[in-house]
Structure formats: structure tokens, C-alpha cells
Amino acid sequence: MLPVAAALLWVPGALLGRALGLGPRWALAAAPALTWGLVALGAVAVPRAGLRWTTTTATGVLVLALLAALALGLLPRRPRRRGSPAPAGPDGARASLAGPALGVAVAALLVVAVAWRAGHRLGSVAQTWDAAYHANLTTLIAGSGDSDPVSAPSALASAGWRDVSTYYPDALHALAALVVRSTGAGSAVVLDVLAALVVGGVLPVAVAALAGSVAPSRRGAAAAVGAVVAVLPVAAPWDQWWRGVWSYGAALATALLVAALAVRALEGWLVPRRPVSAAAAVLLGAVGVAGLQPAGVVLAGVLVLGWALSRLTVAALATPPAEPADAARAGALRVRGGLAAAVVGTLLLPPLVLALARWSPALGSLAGYDYTTRPSTWTGVGQALTSVLGGVRRISGGYGFGLPPQGGQWLLAAVVLAAVVLLATSRATAWLAAAWALAVVAAVATVVPLGPVLAQVVGPAGGAAADLLRSVTLFFYNAPFRLMAVVAAVGSVVVGVAAARAADLLDRHVPRPRRSVVRAAAAGAAVLLAGSAALSTLEVAAPRLAAGYAPRVTAADQRAVMDRLAQVVREQPLPAGATVANDPVDGSAWLYSLHDLPVLFRHYAPGPLTPDAQLLLSRLDDVDTDPGVQQALRDLRVCYVYSGGRPVYASMRLAPGFTDLDLAASLEPVARSGSASAYRVLVPGTPCAPA
Known part of the structure; x- marks a missing residue:
């Protein structure tokens, strides 16, 4: 059953990626995002066309998508500007896959080790709050063929004896339903297998792809390190797996993948000289993220926006090239105008989102969630910040999981903080450090009401800043563990990019005769740090995974x-x-x-x-x-x-x-x-x- 689930997750997207013109590497890496996009579109279109969502109709959706992608390939290529070089690949050449592949393999082995230590049998029935809903929605879609994200969740809640109208993004469930129909396995089994594939495959690849795409140099090293670090934090991916919030875990991983695709497309590397095909791949991936959890679109958007603003800022501050004065002035005006427009647009987003939340019942219901537990004081902020940086939230004894109090992952937190400081010292990477810091502040804001605290520092502007944060956190149900997962995932990318920058600095400042010795020492220290962090993951994540699946309500x-x-x-x-x-x-x-x-x-x-x-x-x-x-x-x-x-x-x-x-x-x-x-x-x- 595992091979079938993996094939359904990767093969359709890989085929579509190749049809759109992506290279073999990126077609394979981006496959889950493109598959989710196909499923999200098909799950809406098929039932609204009066058909049932089955393997046959899903295959029809894939065939239509392949034909459309091939048709896009018939469009004329965008002509290259005279004198402009061809888009360079990573590090100026086709970088070796050995490092990233090794990083992903190590991450997958660590996932297997945690599951083995937890005594987890693949396909077990999760005992947590969300798991039953996901399994039942999958069962309804597999049995009825109704995959519409409005009518299917409404039918599930109505259960034939009441009238309930609701909406829930169901790309995860629609794909799981195909696995159920193809294998005859139960929904609980299939969802657990898909969760394992996301944790052990999609997330490490996504972090590797994004770290390799945004690192200024040594992209292979950034990708390899990022892939390993991706599975170390308990806040992500382990808290999504054992809690049964599988849609969110998949959305988080896929959002990073879509951000990587967007960066490569904007750089002109994704599908060289075919911007329409590249845009189609990115948009389809974004649809897939929205079909899992809309919060993922917000994460991908913040990352891509941060990267774009950084590039525009660096270009605006750069020394003008040696070209005619009129051309240089026109180029500088274009860059600065683009930067100003992007900044203004960014500042307008928060009030627009808050206005929509007052108008839209769906957004309004998200804004209504409140998990603040700390007082609105500096002491409360410090306690919340400690919890967020440590990456492990205490599980209430009221749940009855029997988990003892667990400490934070402080070694990993120290590594991430050091990486953030290192990236903040470079114009090219400071945006990533800022994105991580924004995620931290947003997570703290879900634990402590920050408005009164900020008002002590900046006066009335404190309330506006708190509203700005609220416009982001509401998409995450204002839930601390969801924002802490973002902190962990972005932190993995940060560490990968920082490792590449650290290697550059070592080569730049260490004399050549001593370079090999210093490299070996640095590599040894990195292995020791990774090993120690992995032991921490085993000690904290394994008991949680075991508790989430320990038989209780289905003992x-x-x-x-x-x-x-x-x-x-x-x-x-x-x-x-x-x-x-x-x-x-x-x-x-x-x-x-x-x-x-x-x-x-x-x-x-x-x-x-x-x-x-x-x-x-x-x-x-x-x-x-x-x-x-x-x-x-x-x-x-x-x-x-x-x-x-x-x-x-x-x-x-x-x-x-x-x-x-x-x-x-x-x-x-x-x-x-x-x-x-x-x-x-x-x-x-x-x-x-x-x-």
C-alpha cells in the first residue's frame, strides 16, 4: 500500500512537471505540489460536472492537464534580450545531487528511527481529536464520489438527519480516497501512510529545494543541511503527525516547495524562456496548498514577498553599472519604483485582510479563535518567547495522553539563533532572518496579547502592530502550535542557508594551507551538533508519536x-x-x-x-x-x-x-x-x- 500511495503522490505531478518543461530534478522535487494542485482542482471540477471522483475521473483530469501543459509548450519562447546571459543554474552549473540526496536520505532514516522507537506501526489508528474527522471525510469521498469541499464536508456533518452547510479544504482527503479505492485499505491506514510520506519525503525535499534556491552560493550544501534539519524540530513535523492535523502538515511542507518554485520561476530558472509554463507550475502548486490548508498560501506568499523585496532593495542600493547616464537613471527608477510599489502593497495587505475578516463569515470564524494563556506583560512575553524558541509546548494532562513534562530543544534553538544572526549580516540573506523573526513574533502573539505590551513602547502604534500580526495569525486559527510549526520549518531553511554562508566565510578568511583542516573540524562539529539534536528529537518526538496512537478510544x-x-x-x-x-x-x-x-x-x-x-x-x-x-x-x-x-x-x-x-x-x-x-x-x- 505504501508504494501505491507514494506513486499517486509523486507520479502525476512528475509527469505534469515534465510536460510543463521542468527539468527532471525539479519535476521530481515539485511533484507533490503539482499533484496536490491537480487533486484540488479535480476535486471541485469533477463533482460539479456531475461526475463521481474516482480513479477513472482523476486520470481524466491528469490527461487534460497534460494536454494543456503540452499546449503551453507550443507558445513561442520569450526572446532573450541582446547581450543578456542565459539564466545560470545553481552555483553557475548543474550542481551535484549527491549532497541534497544524502540529506534527504538521512532525514528519512531519522523519521524511521523515531517511528521505530515510538513502536509505531504504519497504518495505525490515531487517537487524537482531528484524526477521526479526516478519516471519515476520506471515507465519505471514497464511497460517494463527492469530493466537493463544500458539499462533502456538509454531508459528513449533516449525516442524513440535520442540515449543516460548511466548507473544508479536502485535497488531502480526495487523494487519500483514490488510494483507498486503488488498494481497498481503510481511510485511517491510508492517512497514516500519507502522513509518513509527507514527514519523511515531502518536507525534507521542500526544505532542501527552498534552501538551495535562496542561498547565494553553495546551494547543494544549503539543500543538504536544510533537509537534515527539517525533521529535527518536534514542533514540525512531529506535532502535526501525532496530533492528526495531517492537512496542515502537508500544507506546511508544500508551501515551502511552492515558494522554491516561485523563486526559481522569478529568476528564470524553472522553465527557461517560458514564463507562462513556469507561472502555470507555480499557480498550480499554490492551488494545491490552498486545497490542503489556506494558511500554507500565506506562508508561501510571505516567503516569496520577502525574497522579492530583498532583491529589489539590494538592486536599488547597488552601485549603478557603467552604462550611459540616461539608461542607468531609467533602470534605477524602474527598480526603485518597483520597490516602492511592493512596499505600499505589502503595507495595504493587513488592513485589507482584517476588513475581509469582518465581511467574510469564513475569515471571521478563523479570527474568533483565541488561545492566549499568558498575561499581557513583559514577563508573559518572555515566557511565551521561551516556549516558542524551545519548540516544545507542554501537553495538558487533561488530554490523558500520559506524557511527562518535556523540555525544549535548546541545542537546536541555539543553532537556529546563531544561523539567524549570521544571515542578518548579509544583504542577500537578511530577508530570511526577518521572515523567521516575524514567525516568532506571530507565534508569541497567539500566546500573549501584544497590543498593550507594544503600546508601552510605541504608543498607539502598538495596537496597529498587533492588528498587523492578527491579520497573519488568523489564517492559522491563532493557534500557537501551528505558528510554532512555521518557526520550525522556516528555521530549517535558515540553518541550511547559514551553513552555506558559514562555509563561504571560512574559505574567505582561512588561509589556504589550513583550509582543509578547518573544513574537517567544522564538518565534525556539524555532525556532532546534528547527532545531539537528533537524540533530542528521538527523546521528545517518539513519546508523542506513541501517545498519539496508543489505543484509547479504539482500544x-x-x-x-x-x-x-x-x-x-x-x-x-x-x-x-x-x-x-x-x-x-x-x-x-x-x-x-x-x-x-x-x-x-x-x-x-x-x-x-x-x-x-x-x-x-x-x-x-x-x-x-x-x-x-x-x-x-x-x-x-x-x-x-x-x-x-x-x-x-x-x-x-x-x-x-x-x-x-x-x-x-x-x-x-x-x-x-x-x-x-x-x-x-x-x-x-x-x-x-x-x-
């Missing part, structure tokens, strides 16, 4: 009852429209993706409740004596009841109506194991009651 007792209930339903199929009543917080939502049983609640968040559903959650145990409960069972067409007896988080309370169901004569036991149980509803008038 042996729960799975035994689920399996038995599914067997009963297979032997005696449910009447049309019949459902299984369940407590939304006890893991019973997994009945849908694991056994395709139509449960009332398909996610831990119950959403809008009808009076009938509210009555069942509060008083189902009174079914023998309460006519209202009996009528609710009829109205909702409930055939069976499942009770897992264990909430997804230890701090959550089970529905009071789902306790002591063994005492109800109107509920016939079907299966019991430990705290889990299932019952047939015998209330007259319900679909499965005796005639």
Missing part, C-alpha cells in the same frame, strides 16, 4: 464491540435511512471510517443539535419510561446504539444519557467488552424493532 475492547456490531449489520443490513446512535466524544465516530456504519455523530465536535439528538444525549437511559426519548429514536430512525465508555480526552465528560444502558429493557445487548457496548433498539416503530 481492544472498543474494537471488539465495533467489529461485532459491524458483523451483525452485515448479516442483517440496515433499512434505508437507519442510523446508529452514539456519544460524539467516545470514539464512536470511528465506526463510520472503520466499518462504514452510519453513526449520528461523525466527529467529536457534535455541531448543531436538533432537539431529538439533544434528548438522546441527555436522557437515552430513560428510554423505557420517557415517551419523548422513544419518539426521538423513531424520528432519527435509530436501529442500534454504541457506547465506547471512554472519551477522546480524559477531561471530557461522556453524555449522561449513554450511562447505565444495560438497565434499559428497550435496548437489547448485541456486544459488550470492558466499558464498550452495543445494543439493538427494541422501541416499537424504530427500524430494527421486532415486528
Whole structure:
């Protein structure tokens, strides 16, 4: 199943990349971004054309995209300006792939080591909050063929008994549905495999690609180091994998990849002299990121904008070339005009986003999330900054994961800080240090309200600065762990580029006779640092991955009852429209993706409740004596009841109506194991009651 998932993630994008004119290396590196883009477009277009999303229709989308890409190749090439050199490749030549490939391989081995130490079996069922939703949405798309990001999530939430209208980007789920249909594997298995491919493959390649694209020199070294560092921070990618926020993890990695594609396209390297084909590749990748999580588009945009502003600034400050005065003056005016326009446009973005948030219900709902936990004081800022730089947030004991307090990754943090300082000393790379610093401040702003603190320093402008940060953080649900992931991912690129700059400085300042000795010593020190950081990753990430997948809501007792209930339903199929009543917080939502049983609640968040559903959650145990409960069972067409007896988080309370169901004569036991149980509803008038 792993080879099938990898093939579906890489092959379509690689074929399309080659058709667009990308070189073999970049077609392979950019393949996941282009595949996500194809899936995101197809997942919307196919159902709206009245077709089902299947492997056949997805293949049709790929064929159409290939034909369109080949048609773009028929456009005349942009003529090269007289006297201008051909675009140079990395380091002025075709750089060796050995270094970047070795870095990606080391990163993949470290991912395997963490998973092995965690005792993680590929394809396990995640036990965290988001996992059930992703698995159930994938199951719905695979079964119904409806991959529209509005109608599919709405159908999942409505579950046939209520009317819910919602939106959720579903490129991850649409691709996973293709793997499900191709292999017959369950959604939970497929999503775990895709998460592993993102962590061990897409992210290291993406960091390597971006570091190699923006490094002024020694691009191969920057790519190799960046790839290794990419999998060291726990904040990214490990917190996305074990938490089950797989869409966000994929969006984060793909955003870096799209930023690399955009940089190469703007430099003229992606598809030389074919700007339309290059722009098509970048735009398709951006669509893929948006189809995963729109926050990724913001990250890619900030990185590309920072790079472009830096290039314009350096050009504006550069010494004019030795050419006629009129031509030099005109060139300088063009550069400075472009820089001024870019700066003004950048300053206008925050108020525009905030205005849209007041007008758009979707953005407004994102802006409503608030995770601030520290006081708006300098002490609170210091505590939040320490947490962000350390890269490890404390996991609340209320979750019941059993994780002991974990310290920060301070060695890795020190390396990143040193790299930031090194990049800040160069005009060519200072923008990357600034982008990392912006991510840090944004992450701190999700923990501490910065407006009052900044007002102490800059007066009323402090509120405006806080609003500017809010215009960025709202796309990340104002969630600290999401912004900390950005800090970690951008920090990996920073370290890669800084390693290349450090090597340049060593060669520039160390006499030639001593250069080989100094290089060997520096390489040895780098290996020791990487090894120590890798040990820290093993110590912190492995327990988290193990905790995220340790059986709780689908432990042996729960799975035994689920399996038995599914067997009963297979032997005696449910009447049309019949459902299984369940407590939304006890893991019973997994009945849908694991056994395709139509449960009332398909996610831990119950959403809008009808009076009938509210009555069942509060008083189902009174079914023998309460006519209202009996009528609710009829109205909702409930055939069976499942009770897992264990909430997804230890701090959550089970529905009071789902306790002591063994005492109800109107509920016939079907299966019991430990705290889990299932019952047939015998209330007259319900679909499965005796005639």
C-alpha cells in the first residue's frame, strides 16, 4: 500500500512537471505540489460536472492537464534580450545531487528511527481529536464520489438527519480516497501512510529545494543541511503527525516547495524562456496548498514577498553599472519604483485582510479563535518567547495522553539563533532572518496579547502592530502550535542557508594551507551538533508519536464491540435511512471510517443539535419510561446504539444519557467488552424493532 500511495503522490505531478518543461530534478522535487494542485482542482471540477471522483475521473483530469501543459509548450519562447546571459543554474552549473540526496536520505532514516522507537506501526489508528474527522471525510469521498469541499464536508456533518452547510479544504482527503479505492485499505491506514510520506519525503525535499534556491552560493550544501534539519524540530513535523492535523502538515511542507518554485520561476530558472509554463507550475502548486490548508498560501506568499523585496532593495542600493547616464537613471527608477510599489502593497495587505475578516463569515470564524494563556506583560512575553524558541509546548494532562513534562530543544534553538544572526549580516540573506523573526513574533502573539505590551513602547502604534500580526495569525486559527510549526520549518531553511554562508566565510578568511583542516573540524562539529539534536528529537518526538496512537478510544475492547456490531449489520443490513446512535466524544465516530456504519455523530465536535439528538444525549437511559426519548429514536430512525465508555480526552465528560444502558429493557445487548457496548433498539416503530 505504501508504494501505491507514494506513486499517486509523486507520479502525476512528475509527469505534469515534465510536460510543463521542468527539468527532471525539479519535476521530481515539485511533484507533490503539482499533484496536490491537480487533486484540488479535480476535486471541485469533477463533482460539479456531475461526475463521481474516482480513479477513472482523476486520470481524466491528469490527461487534460497534460494536454494543456503540452499546449503551453507550443507558445513561442520569450526572446532573450541582446547581450543578456542565459539564466545560470545553481552555483553557475548543474550542481551535484549527491549532497541534497544524502540529506534527504538521512532525514528519512531519522523519521524511521523515531517511528521505530515510538513502536509505531504504519497504518495505525490515531487517537487524537482531528484524526477521526479526516478519516471519515476520506471515507465519505471514497464511497460517494463527492469530493466537493463544500458539499462533502456538509454531508459528513449533516449525516442524513440535520442540515449543516460548511466548507473544508479536502485535497488531502480526495487523494487519500483514490488510494483507498486503488488498494481497498481503510481511510485511517491510508492517512497514516500519507502522513509518513509527507514527514519523511515531502518536507525534507521542500526544505532542501527552498534552501538551495535562496542561498547565494553553495546551494547543494544549503539543500543538504536544510533537509537534515527539517525533521529535527518536534514542533514540525512531529506535532502535526501525532496530533492528526495531517492537512496542515502537508500544507506546511508544500508551501515551502511552492515558494522554491516561485523563486526559481522569478529568476528564470524553472522553465527557461517560458514564463507562462513556469507561472502555470507555480499557480498550480499554490492551488494545491490552498486545497490542503489556506494558511500554507500565506506562508508561501510571505516567503516569496520577502525574497522579492530583498532583491529589489539590494538592486536599488547597488552601485549603478557603467552604462550611459540616461539608461542607468531609467533602470534605477524602474527598480526603485518597483520597490516602492511592493512596499505600499505589502503595507495595504493587513488592513485589507482584517476588513475581509469582518465581511467574510469564513475569515471571521478563523479570527474568533483565541488561545492566549499568558498575561499581557513583559514577563508573559518572555515566557511565551521561551516556549516558542524551545519548540516544545507542554501537553495538558487533561488530554490523558500520559506524557511527562518535556523540555525544549535548546541545542537546536541555539543553532537556529546563531544561523539567524549570521544571515542578518548579509544583504542577500537578511530577508530570511526577518521572515523567521516575524514567525516568532506571530507565534508569541497567539500566546500573549501584544497590543498593550507594544503600546508601552510605541504608543498607539502598538495596537496597529498587533492588528498587523492578527491579520497573519488568523489564517492559522491563532493557534500557537501551528505558528510554532512555521518557526520550525522556516528555521530549517535558515540553518541550511547559514551553513552555506558559514562555509563561504571560512574559505574567505582561512588561509589556504589550513583550509582543509578547518573544513574537517567544522564538518565534525556539524555532525556532532546534528547527532545531539537528533537524540533530542528521538527523546521528545517518539513519546508523542506513541501517545498519539496508543489505543484509547479504539482500544481492544472498543474494537471488539465495533467489529461485532459491524458483523451483525452485515448479516442483517440496515433499512434505508437507519442510523446508529452514539456519544460524539467516545470514539464512536470511528465506526463510520472503520466499518462504514452510519453513526449520528461523525466527529467529536457534535455541531448543531436538533432537539431529538439533544434528548438522546441527555436522557437515552430513560428510554423505557420517557415517551419523548422513544419518539426521538423513531424520528432519527435509530436501529442500534454504541457506547465506547471512554472519551477522546480524559477531561471530557461522556453524555449522561449513554450511562447505565444495560438497565434499559428497550435496548437489547448485541456486544459488550470492558466499558464498550452495543445494543439493538427494541422501541416499537424504530427500524430494527421486532415486528
